[in-house]
Amino acid sequence: xxxxxxxxxxxxxxxxxxxxxxxxxxxxxxxxxxxxxxxxxxxxxxxxxxxxxxxxxxxxxxxxxxxxxxxxxxxxxxxxxxxxxxxxxxxxxxxxxxxxxxxxxxxxxxxxxxxxxxxxxxxxxxxxxxxxxxxxxxxxxxxxxxxxxxxxxxxxxxxxxxxxxxxxxxxxxxxxxxxxxxxxxxxxxxxxxxxxxxxxxxxxxxxxxxxxxxxxxxxxxxxxxxxxxxxxxxxxxxxxxxxxxxxxxxxxxxxxxxxxxxxxxxxxxxxxxxxxxxxxxxxxx
Amino acid sequence: xxxxxxxxxxxxxxxxxxxxxxxxxxxxxxxxxxxxxxxxxxxxxxxxxxxxxxxxxxxxxxxxxxxxxxxxxxxxxxxxxxxxxxxxxxxxxxxxxxxxxxxxxxxxxxxxxxxxxxxxxxxxxxxxxxxxxxxxxxxxxxxxxxxxxxxxxxxxxxxxxxxxxxxxxxxxxxxxxxxxxxxxxxxxxxxxxxxxxxxxxxxxxxxxxxxxxxxxxxxxxxxxxxxxxxxxxxxxxxxxxxxxxxxxxx
Numbered sequence: 157x158x159x160x161x162x163x164x165x166x167x168x169x170x171x172x173x174x175x176x177x178x179x180x181x182x183x184x185x186x187x188x189x190x191x192x193x194x195x196x197x198x199x200x201x202x203x204x205x206x207x208x209x210x211x212x213x214x215x216x217x218x219x220x221x222x223x224x225x226x227x228x229x230x231x232x233x234x235x236x237x238x239x240x241x242x243x244x245x246x247x248x249x250x251x252x253x254x255x256x257x258x259x260x261x262x263x264x265x266x267x268x269x270x271x272x273x274x275x276x277x278x279x280x281x282x283x284x285x286x287x288x289x290x291x292x293x294x295x296x297x298x299x300x301x302x303x304x305x306x307x308x309x310x311x312x313x314x315x316x317x318x319x320x321x322x323x324x325x326x327x328x329x330x331x332x333x334x335x336x337x338x339x340x341x342x343x344x345x346x347x348x349x350x351x352x353x354x355x356x357x358x359x360x361x362x363x364x365x366x367x368x369x370x371x372x373x374x375x376x377x378x379x380x381x382x383x384x385x386x387x388x389x390x391x392x393x394x395x396x397x398x399x400x401x402x403x404x405x406x407x408x409x410x411x412x413x414x415x416x417x418x419x420x421x422x423x424x425x426x427x428x429x430x431x432x433x434x435x436x437x438x439x440x441x
Numbered sequence: 442x443x444x445x446x447x448x449x450x451x452x453x454x455x456x457x458x459x460x461x462x463x464x465x466x467x468x469x470x471x472x473x474x475x476x477x478x479x480x481x482x483x484x485x486x487x488x489x490x491x492x493x494x495x496x497x498x499x500x501x502x503x504x505x506x507x508x509x510x511x512x513x514x515x516x517x518x519x520x521x522x523x524x525x526x527x528x529x530x531x532x533x534x535x536x537x538x539x540x541x542x543x544x545x546x547x548x549x550x551x552x553x554x555x556x557x558x559x560x561x562x563x564x565x566x567x568x569x570x571x572x573x574x575x576x577x578x579x580x581x582x583x584x585x586x587x588x589x590x591x592x593x594x595x596x597x598x599x600x601x602x603x604x605x606x607x608x609x610x611x612x613x614x615x616x617x618x619x620x621x622x623x624x625x626x627x628x629x630x631x632x633x634x635x636x637x638x639x640x641x642x643x644x645x646x647x648x649x650x651x652x653x654x655x656x657x658x659x660x661x662x663x664x665x666x667x668x669x670x671x672x673x674x675x676x677x678x679x680x681x682x683x684x685x686x687x688x689x690x691x
Binding site: 274277278279280281282285286289290373377378379380381383384391405408409412413415416419420423424427 | 518519521522523524525526527528530531534535538623627628629630631633634641645648655656659662663666667670671674
């Protein structure tokens with residue numbers, strides 16, 4: 157009778173072979189002295205060979221080329237995603253905070269400006285460490301455990317300093333509108349709210365866009381910091397790729413130059429565009 | 442044992458999440474103190490060298506040779522548009538291979554430039570590239586007639602730069618210079634990436650030693666950095682007020 161129960165198969169030495177660490181030493185002891193001498197010779201040869209390894213820069217570069225798609229697709233794209241979401245959240249919160257900084261009520265003003273100053277004066281990395289280490293990595297509810305991916309925490313960590321700086325931009329833009337306009341609007345019987353939304357704010361958008369883009373460039377240049385906290389972005393992946401290529405020191409130049417270049421290629425056009433916009437929107441006196 | 446230390450030991454017993462270990466343990470306390478010492482040292486050195494880089498760059502930018510101007514422009518664009526953290530890694534790991542080594546005890550091979558040295562170099566160049574632009578804007582604000590007056594009095598380019606243009610330019614661009622230097626002090630924390638034992642590094646080491654001290658360490662970091670940066674911001678704005686050119690600017 158034939159069936160498929162594996163338990164009925166006969167013992168197959170190849171299938172059930174286990175690695176026995178003592179086997180090699182047993183074999184070495186039982187084998188003749190010739191083998192022993194041969195192995196001794198090999199062990200002497202190994203460091204000599206390792207020292208004379210000729211790992212050249214061309215080989216390093218070829219090894220690097222193999223990793224480029226991964227570095228870009230799952231590394232740099234994550235950097236961009238982090239910077240994008242952090243900018244969105246930071247801008248939304250920053251606009252609210254910035255408007256609160258020019259509020260009529262003194263308590264709101266003091267609160268908003270102290271929050272702004274607090275988050276502007278803290279190094280980004282310190283804030284990132286605080287957020288990444290003190291926030292939970294999973295949330296447990298009654299029936300389920302929700303894992304929080306570490307890059308979302310990074311987004312939150314970046315959005316706080318961005319919030320503070322956007323808030324300063326909004327305040328500066330509103331303050332840059334001459335006071336005479338407020339008075340003119342008041343004399344035309346505009347209420348404070350109407351003056352704000354219909355007269356002052358429309359002038360502010362143009363002034364806010366160049367510094368806002370500048371901060372986006374600064375933010376995207378700050379994203380590699382999260383590699384210190386283990387988020388799998390371009391620098392973390394570069395390190396892992398170098399480890400996979402046996403950590404040859406020749407690999408460092410291509411990998412890190414690539415990281416520099418890709419950020420340059422991303423941020424330089426933004427900087428150029430910002431300068432062009434600044435020129436176009438400059439207030440003509 | 443003083444009452445101060447006793448209080449925090451008892452606090453750690455009753456509230457295990459608030460273990461202020463650096464207040465009552467010698468090793469961890471010395472870690473924090475070394476960290477603050479290194480952060481301040483790194484800040485002072487990088488601020489000094491970045492200003493030097495900025496001055497030299499601004500001087501070169503006004504030179505007649507096109508090559509010098511192009512070099513400075515390339516330097517600025519490169520350092521302004523790449524992440525300072527990747528610059529640190531690139532300098533320390535990639536360029537660090539090519540520096541000569543010396544051996545203090547006959548066995549070790551220690552590179553001449555340590556990780557602290559590379560942090561100073563790379564951060565100074567990073568902030569220096571911003572300073573070049575800041576100084577240039579200040580130099581442009583000095584009226585041309587002042588420069589011409591200096592020339593007619595027989596000053597050469599170097600003399601008029603150091604004795605006439607710079608003192609004026611420095612006072613004009615002080616606000617934006619201070620802004621950049623404060624930013625630089627905040628960027629020194631990124632030297633964590635190449636294991637420079639500054640405050641952030643030491644705080645994380647304390648946290649690694651005592652995982653219960655997490656909240657306390659994070660609180661300390663937050664407060665100390667806020668105080669350091671706040672002190673610099675306050676003193677620089679005081680300096681700004683003192684050096685303000687009367688009737689100039691807002």
